[in-house]
Amino acid sequence: ENNQIDFIFFFQAEDGIRDAQESRGLGDVYKRQINLHMGSKNTMDVEDTEFPIAKLKKYVAYARAKIAPRLSEEAALALQNLYVFDRKQVAEAKSKRKQHIPITVRQLEAIVRLSESLAKMSLSEQVTVQQINEAHRL
Numbered sequence: 001e002n003n004q005i006d007f008i009f010f011f012q013a014e015d016g017i018r019d020a021q022e023s024r025g026l027g028d029v030y031k032r033q034i035n036l037h038m039g040s041k042n043t044m045d046v047e048d049t050e051f052p053i054a055k056l057k058k059y060v061a062y063a064r065a066k067i068a069p070r071l072s073e074e075a076a077l078a079l080q081n082l083y084v085f086d087r088k089q090v091a092e093a094k095s096k097r098k099q100h101i102p103i104t105v106r107q108l109e110a111i112v113r114l115s116e117s118l119a120k121m122s123l124s125e126q127v128t129v130q131q132i133n134e135a136h137r138l
Contacts, residue, residue: 067123070125070126071115072128074128074129075127075129079111082133090102111132114134115127115134117135118131
């Protein structure tokens with residue numbers, strides 16, 4: 001089974017104004033990704049990255065082949081607590097007739113997949129509470 005989750009993050013300064021000079025590195029990454037998806041030939045050379053692509057490919061291949069993280073007991077408990085908390089927040093928002101996003105088992109499964117991916121990135125056999133929290137934050 002091949003699952004893929006994509007995120008696009010937009011960066012903005014606290015005052016709401018994005019300073020191109022201060023965020024040049026982030027802006028370059030953003031522009032390159034947008035240009036790649038738009039089919040532009042005006043992208044930065046991928047080989048200019050600090051981490052060689054060949055080494056990254058080997059790292060990813062190794063992680064895919066050798067690492068199959070599972071939830072630790074602490075992580076499973078943290079996940080359960082987050083899920084219950086999120087469901088309570090949705091119920092409260094619903095009762096107050098506020099806008100809300102329903103939390104379902106599908107979101108729970110997405111958090112598990114994201115946390116497993118985070119563990120795999122660090123070549124860890126077990127998903128930690130920190131990885132559960134990061135997946136939930138995302």
